[in-house]
Ligand SMILES: Nc1ncnc2c1ncn2[C@@H]1O[C@H](COP(=O)(O)OP(=O)(O)OP(=O)(O)O)[C@@H](O)[C@H]1O
């Protein structure tokens with residue numbers, strides 16, 4: 001118990017403070033990373049980037065990524081800051097066609113705003129901006145100043161910007177980005193990045209740090225502390241990577257291959273690997289992606305680290321699960337040139353194979369960024385995988401990824417609850433980010449984190465002496 005002495009000192013003990021009950025882990029952070037706790041926020045408008053990418057078809061799938069940012073929001077408001085919050089939702093910009101599609105009902109932040117209002121009992125306002133067909137929002141309209149005025153006057157509790165990926169400049173690298181980022185920076189006095197899951201260097205996660213004093217939020221700090229545990233894993237280290245984001249994950253995956261002892265693949269990533277290795281054709285797998293997967297195939301000829309799941313589910317349709325229109329196939333029947341329809345899941349029986357059980361049971365560290373099948377209809381492979389992983393009671397288990405956590409929660413609510421509390425589990429908000437950290441070998445080398453550190457140097461950030 002630490003006595004609480006009010007200011008000015010010498011007036012006696014009038015209360016006490018209670019220790020947090022656990023190490024906060026700040027000593028594990030790079031001392032040059034500017035921390036939210038040390039920012040001057042009083043009466044400042046604070047632009048807060050979060051990863052609230054939790055909305056699908058206009059509904060919140062899992063609140064976890066919102067919940068873990070509430071501490072940062074409270075901290076900002078408690079210390080006199082006025083928050084403007086922003087997140088991306090989905091991937092509205094198609095890199096191949098260069099078309100930006102604003103799906104107003106599907107990829108909107110409105111459900112997140114409603115959730116925050118219910119949870120915090122404060123009012124948020126969302127500004128309205130002009131949307132151009134196929135190009136999104138070009139400019140932040142000065143009408144937002146009315147909202148900022150009311151934010152400063154405390155007539156509203158916060159502003160929540162529209163989906164950052166609806167802005168033409170968000171993923172651009174040239175003029176559009178410059179224009180957007182300057183307008184964005186003009187709204188606020190300070191930038192806080194709490195979006196661990198959004199490692200891609202975009203306007204709202206990276207370039208913004210060129211214009212405002214910038215700090216790491218509390219969720220970001222917590223994740224950076226824990227991700228270090230994966231960099232020095234207890235061996236054998238098994239990674240299970242599946243899902244849909246082939247384009248951003250194949251690079252980190254190739255690098256990660258060198259650091260793991262065993263690797264299990266699923267989802268589109270596995271389909272692509274199988275096409276590259278066995279010369280089969282699977283519907284929906286792009287030739288350009290198969291070329292990228294060849295590096296992994298070559299590495300594994302020597303390394304033998306990839307534990308193949310032998311049974312898959314082939315479906316004639318992607319939309320639904322229609323009896324008679326899907327079947328189990330085995331990779332032992334693969335021959336070069338053979339064509340398959342969509343492969344939409346790993347058959348659960350794959351997890352009963354002795355070589356797969358051995359890989360899962362012998363691991364001492366398991367990292368899971370894996371949704372094995374196309375959701376919501378093909379969930380059986382993921383469900384069996386989660387159960388089998390839990391059978392290993394000695395391994396340290398790390399789950400990471402928006403969909404990975406969401407499916408874990410919906411398929412096994414009891415196990416998910418246990419994982420939240422068990423020291424044997426840790427849940428990361430971003431799966432691709434953890435892959436990227438493993439690729440870099442250092443959490444502070446993530447582009448978004450490096451940008452915060454560079455900003456600290458620029459603005460002369462120093463850790464207060466008491467913390468050194
Ligand atoms: N075979 C498949 N074909 C098409 N989509 C698939 C297939 N298997 C899984 N998926 C889809 O992959 C998505 C999950 O992959 P994703 O890479 O987004 O994972 P994540 O856990 O959200 O990780 P991150 O946080 O890095 O984005 C799910 O929406 C799921 O439906």
Ligand SMILES: O=C(O)[C@H](O)COP(=O)(O)O
Pocket residue numbers: 051053090091197198199200245248401402403430431432
């Ligand atoms: O869901 C995620 O993994 C994060 O929100 C990052 O999304 P992105 O891979 O589309 O950048």
